Amino acid sequence: MKLHIKNGHMIDPANGIDALQDVFIEAGRVLAVMPPGTCPPGFIAERTLDCAGLIVAPGFVDLSARLREPGYEYKATLESELQAAMQGGVTSLICPPDTDPVLDEPGLVEMLKHRAKTLNQAHVHPLGALTVGLKGHALTEMAELTEAGCIGFSQAEVPIEDTNVLLRAMQYANTFGYTVWLRPQDAHIGRGGIAHSGPLASRLGLAGVPVMSETIALHTIFELMRASRARVHLCRMSSGAGLDLVRAAKKEGLPLTCDVGAHHLHLTDADIGFFDSNARFTPPLRSGRDRDAIRQGLFDGTIDALCSDHTPLDEEEKLLPFGEASPGATGLELLLSLALKWADDYAVHQDGAAPAPVRPLVRAIAKITSDAARVAGLACGQLAIGSVADVCVFDPAARWVVNASRLASQGKHTPFLGYELSGQVMATVVAGHIAYQR
Amino acid sequence: MLNPQLNKHGELQHLLTIDGLPKSIVNHILDTASSFVGVSDREVKNVPLMRGKSVFNLFFENSTRTRTTFEIASKRLSADVINLNINASSASKGESLLDTIDNLAAMHADMFVVRHAQSGAPHLIAKHLIDTKQSHVHVVNAGDGRHAHPTQGLLDMYTIRHYKKDFTNLTVAIVGDILHSRVARSDIHGLTTLGVPEVRAIGPHTLLPSGLEQMGVRVFTDMNEGLKGVDVIIMLRLQNERMSGALLPSAQEFFKSYGLTPERLALAKPDAIVMHPGPMNRGVEIDSAVADGPQAVILPQVTFGIAVRMAVMSILAGTQG
Numbered sequence: 001m002k003l004h005i006k007n008g009h010m011i012d013p014a015n016g017i018d019a020l021q022d023v024f025i026e027a028g029r030v031l032a033v034m035p036p037g038t039c040p041p042g043f044i045a046e047r048t049l050d051c052a053g054l055i056v057a058p059g060f061v062d063l064s065a066r067l068r069e070p071g072y073e074y075k076a077t078l079e080s081e082l083q084a085a086m087q088g089g090v091t092s093l094i095c096p097p098d099t100d101p102v103l104d105e106p107g108l109v110e111m112l113k114h115r116a117k118t119l120n121q122a123h124v125h126p127l128g129a130l131t132v133g134l135k136g137h138a139l140t141e142m143a144e145l146t147e148a149g150c151i152g153f154s155q156a157e158v159p160i161e162d163t164n165v166l167l168r169a170m171q172y173a174n175t176f177g178y179t180v181w182l183r184p185q186d187a188h189i190g191r192g193g194i195a196h197s198g199p200l201a202s203r204l205g206l207a208g209v210p211v212m213s214e215t216i217a218l219h220t221i222f223e224l225m226r227a228s229r230a231r232v233h234l235c236r237m238s239s240g241a242g243l244d245l246v247r248a249a250k251k252e253g254l255p256l257t258c259d260v261g262a263h264h265l266h267l268t269d270a271d272i273g274f275f276d277s278n279a280r281f282t283p284p285l286r287s288g289r290d291r292d293a294i295r296q297g298l299f300d301g302t303i304d305a306l307c308s309d310h311t312p313l314d315e316e317e318k319l320l321p322f323g324e325a326s327p328g329a330t331g332l333e334l335l336l337s338l339a340l341k342w343a344d345d346y347a348v349h350q351d352g353a354a355p356a357p358v359r360p361l362v363r364a365i366a367k368i369t370s371d372a373a374r375v376a377g378l379a380c381g382q383l384a385i386g387s388v389a390d391v392c393v394f395d396p397a398a399r400w401v402v403n404a405s406r407l408a409s410q411g412k413h414t415p416f417l418g419y420e421l422s423g424q425v426m427a428t429v430v431a432g433h434i435a436y437q438r
Numbered sequence: 439m440l441n442p443q444l445n446k447h448g449e450l451q452h453l454l455t456i457d458g459l460p461k462s463i464v465n466h467i468l469d470t471a472s473s474f475v476g477v478s479d480r481e482v483k484n485v486p487l488m489r490g491k492s493v494f495n496l497f498f499e500n501s502t503r504t505r506t507t508f509e510i511a512s513k514r515l516s517a518d519v520i521n522l523n524i525n526a527s528s529a530s531k532g533e534s535l536l537d538t539i540d541n542l543a544a545m546h547a548d549m550f551v552v553r554h555a556q557s558g559a560p561h562l563i564a565k566h567l568i569d570t571k572q573s574h575v576h577v578v579n580a581g582d583g584r585h586a587h588p589t590q591g592l593l594d595m596y597t598i599r600h601y602k603k604d605f606t607n608l609t610v611a612i613v614g615d616i617l618h619s620r621v622a623r624s625d626i627h628g629l630t631t632l633g634v635p636e637v638r639a640i641g642p643h644t645l646l647p648s649g650l651e652q653m654g655v656r657v658f659t660d661m662n663e664g665l666k667g668v669d670v671i672i673m674l675r676l677q678n679e680r681m682s683g684a685l686l687p688s689a690q691e692f693f694k695s696y697g698l699t700p701e702r703l704a705l706a707k708p709d710a711i712v713m714h715p716g717p718m719n720r721g722v723e724i725d726s727a728v729a730d731g732p733q734a735v736i737l738p739q740v741t742f743g744i745a746v747r748m749a750v751m752s753i754l755a756g757t758q759g
Contacts, residue, residue: 199649203457205557205584205620208648274442274565275558319536319566321556323583 001046001432002026007036008051008393012058013366014382018359023056025389028432032385047434049427051393057365059091059122059390059428061372061381063259063307064235065332067093067124068410069112071100076312076410081332082121084409086436088333089392089425090308091122092373092380096181097129098156104129104140106148113149121435123390125376127154127181130169136160139172146178151376152233154181157282161187163220170230179377183235184217184242185283194323196269196286204275206322209284211239218245225254233375234258236309238283240293247302257375258302260294261309262331262338263415267291271415277318277325278415281309298367299346299360305372306342306364308335312411330411337421339364340396344422361396391429398424442564445573449757452564452577453750455586456627464631468596470749471742477514478744487752488517491548495521496538497580498554503716504580504590507740508551511747515755517549535559536566543567549576549751557583557620576754584618589750590715591624593743595632597735598670600742601711605632611664611706613640613696614674614723617647617685621715625672630654640664641696644685661696665705673698673714673723681722689722699725703733711735 003025010021010033017033024032024040032040065085068076085093095112097103103112109126116124128150132138135158142153153173160166173180190213195201197208218234222245225232237243237260246258263281268288271279279285297303311328318325343364358366373381380390401420404412428436441458445451450463477485493512495505505521512519524538533541539550552560560579567575581587602608610629616622616639629637630653639650640658650657658664665671681689698712712724712734720726728734 197648199652202647202649203623203653205582205586205623207584210648275561277562316534319534319562321535321554321559321562321582323556323558 002043003389003429003432003434004043004045004048005056005391005393006048006050008054008056010056011362011365012383013362014370015384018362021056023383023391025429025432028389030383030385030387030389033383049393049434054393054395054426057392057394058369058381058383059392059430060089060335060368061092061376061378062090062310062332062335062368063094063305063372063375064261065090065093065095065308065310066098066312067095068312069099069115070108075314075317078115078119080408080410081310081312082116082119084330084332084407085122086428087408087425089336089394089428090332091390091392091428091430092378093122093124094151094376095124095126096154096156097127098134098158102129102134103127103150104132106141106144109145109148109150121430123380123430125149125151125378127152129153130155130180131160131165134158136162136165139169142173142178143176146176151378152179152181154235155183157183159185159187159217163224167224167228170224170228170232174228174230179231179233181233181235182221183283184214184221184237186213186216189213189216194280194284195272196284198269198287200269200272204272211241211286211290214239214242214283215245218242222249222254225256229255231255236261236264236283237294237297237303238264238286239290243293243297243302250302257304259305259307259372259375260298260303262306262335263309263329264291264294265298265306265342266338267415272322275322276415277320277322278329278413278417280322280325280327281329282327295342295346298342299363305375306335306339306367307372308332310409310411312409313413314410318413329414330407330409331414332409333407334402334414334416334421335368336394336425337423339368340423341421389429389432392425393427395424395426397422400424442561442568445757450753451573451757452560453588453754454560454564454577454579456588456591456624456631457586459631461631464592464595464628467592467746467749467753468599470753471596471745474745474748475742477748478741483514484516485514486516488512488515488755491517491755492546493517493519493549493551493751494542494547495519495551496524496542496553497522498524498552498559499581501553501581504553507743508580508747511744511751514744515748515752517751535562539563539566540570543572543575547575549578549754551578551580552582553580554582557585559583576757578750578754581620584620585623587620587624589743589747590621591628592750593739593746594625594672594713594715595628596742596746597713597739600738601735602669605629605634608634608669609636609638609667610634610670610672611638611640611668612672612674613661613664613698615645615676615680616641616650616674617645618677618680619674622674626653626655638664638668642686661702662705665702668706669710671698671703671706671710671712673712675715675717676719676723689719693722697721697723697725698728700727700731703728713739716740
């Protein structure tokens with residue numbers, strides 16, 4: 001199909017574009033990017049999207065979205081969650097391996113890839129389990145899993161207790177150049193904790209997860225990186241102290257990237273209020289100071305990418321006392337708005353200072369497109385000529401109120417319920433076909 | 439954020455925690471309790487304030503003592519009391535907490551007295567009742583996880599007021615396992631609300647939560663230092679499972695450092711009172727000579743506890759949803 005996306009303001013951070021540009025798409029790929037009013041010779045569009053007043057960006061790349069397949073289909077199905085991805089403008093998803101069964105065998109990965117492909121919506125990129133069953137004892141068949149479609153290897157939320165196994169896993173992954181995705185969390189300190197250790201947790205009588213559970217794990221990971229030279233992506237950073245360590249490790253030259261979940265960019269432990277289980281996350285929401293460090297870290301590049309950390313949960317898992325409720329929230333359909341909110345807040349915050357070379361909006365888009373793709377080792381997240389035409393068209397100013405009936409995801413729980421946010425996805429194009437249009 | 443335990447007129451709708459409770463409401467509860475203290479001494483111990491009302495004791499965690507005091511308080515108010523030991527029934531059948539609540543509410547419950555191992559469980563129930571427009575049903579927190587035990591806190595306040603009259607010139611020490619203690623948290627909030635100028639927490643670092651200072655508490659790790667010149671000593675129960683392990687090496691060593699002996703008690707003011715929420719571990723947190731001594735007010739605490747619970751329940755029963 002030949003698709004003409006016209007009159008939109010194009011933001012393509014990887015290619016330095018922040019201007020009015022038309023995009024011409026043919027056979028699923030970008031054919032040309034040209035100023036409005038011009039056209040590649042002989043191009044006759046079969047479909048045209050008029051995007052006057054809208055922003056045309058690469059489709060978003062989400063570094064953590066749980067689709068709940070296989071195993072937890074009652075919480076969400078691939079259909080519902082990929083529809084949510086389309087409504088959120090997310091065209092590439094990276095899925096952690098903590099499904100049931102765990103993604104530790106090539107057959108399971110192939111099945112998931114196949115199911116996603118038949119739905120013909122977002123591109124699904126699974127992470128394989130780093131150890132069999134995520135148990136932290138035996139290595140998985142990483143080469144086989146890569147052949148089946150895994151783009152990296154992760155322990156999801158299960159820290160490896162045996163540091164020697166972690167070292168071996170990193171050495172083995174590095175043999176083939178695979179990236180190891182780790183959430184920095186000590187296996188012992190903070191175990192059983194459900195909220196950030198601090199005055200609020202003490203007052204509410206909630207078991208704490210101290211910041212050092214993150215920093216101790218980081219020190220260990222960095223030492224193992226120095227020994228193994230493995231490339232590591234750190235998932236879901238939560239603390240300012242942790243980011244200071246990441247900053248130093250990057251300066252040292254360790255092959256390191258990291259991301260943060262969109263909720264941690266805006267919320268703090270105070271949002272738990274009177275035991276609101278919608279504000280339960282792993283890692284926990286931390287102090288205002290940590291939240292500010294995260295916002296700054298995303299701006300200065302210490303944090304490479306922003307992800308939704310999408311976790312669809314049903315009522316039975318959330319309508320429980322805080323300590324019994326499952327952590328996590330729905331996120332795919334909020335990713336854009338939460339990224340834009342950060343950009344808006346930052347534009348205000350930076351007021352009076354020297355203007356940044358790249359405006360906050362462009363930076364926010366980069367964190368959910370090209371920067372995220374770079375972390376995952378994917379070619380998507382940008383719209384260079386010849387690249388796969390994954391596009392998100394959105395209205396940055398349109399406001400919407402988060403409520404359960406609006407969300408396509410089967411997960412209806414989010415601490416942002418009732419919030420009014422900016423940023424409305426108007427169309428999502430996947431490999432040149434219009435997969436969603438509002 | 440709205441305080442979930444007050445209705446739109448600022449009246450007590452549920453009793454979930456002393457944290458954030460206006461001083462006027464705390465005083466109203468204590469004043470009401472004093473009118474009930476005499477009731478227990480009468481020939482006929484019942485008053486008809488809750489005749490025809492149903493109180494459901496929902497104990498998701500075992501506690502004979504607290505459940506009994508609520509039961510007695512309900513009966514003295516002429517309410518019907520239904521005791522449910524949930525551990526043994528629905529929870530094991532997989533019924534969710536809120537399903538249980540809906541079922542019991544459909545049996546025309548007027549009040550739930552809730553004990554739960556999870557901090558915040560009574561808040562969840564109260565919020566659910568509001569969300570489902572059943573705000574005529576009241577919730578009393580009878581202890582949730584490490585969070586709060588507001589009726590214990592209130593009866594401790596009643597006891598202190600009874601013996602010391604004025605809160606605004608007192609120094610109060612709370613001793614022992616503050617980290618895991620809902621009683622300590624409720625006492626701290628009660629004391630600071632009522633204007634006690636110095637609240638002290640005494641214990642080893644492993645049993646002191648972070649952020650106590652933000653709750654208005656002065657922290658001591660040396661018991662002898664912490665007891666100097668205090669008017670009130672509140673000893674906490676040390677749970678058996680904490681007595682040996684990574685938090686404490688042994689009960690003996692705990693007693694050596696933090697047990698309340700007559701020698702240590704002598705460091706406090708001569709007229710200091712000694713309190714304990716019970717049940718006591720003699721020889722672990724408190725010496726028998728102190729527990730049975732003239733300064734101990736541990737049994738009066740129990741008696742006042744009935745009156746305070748009667749006060750809380752009668753005030754709630756009189757609040758329109």
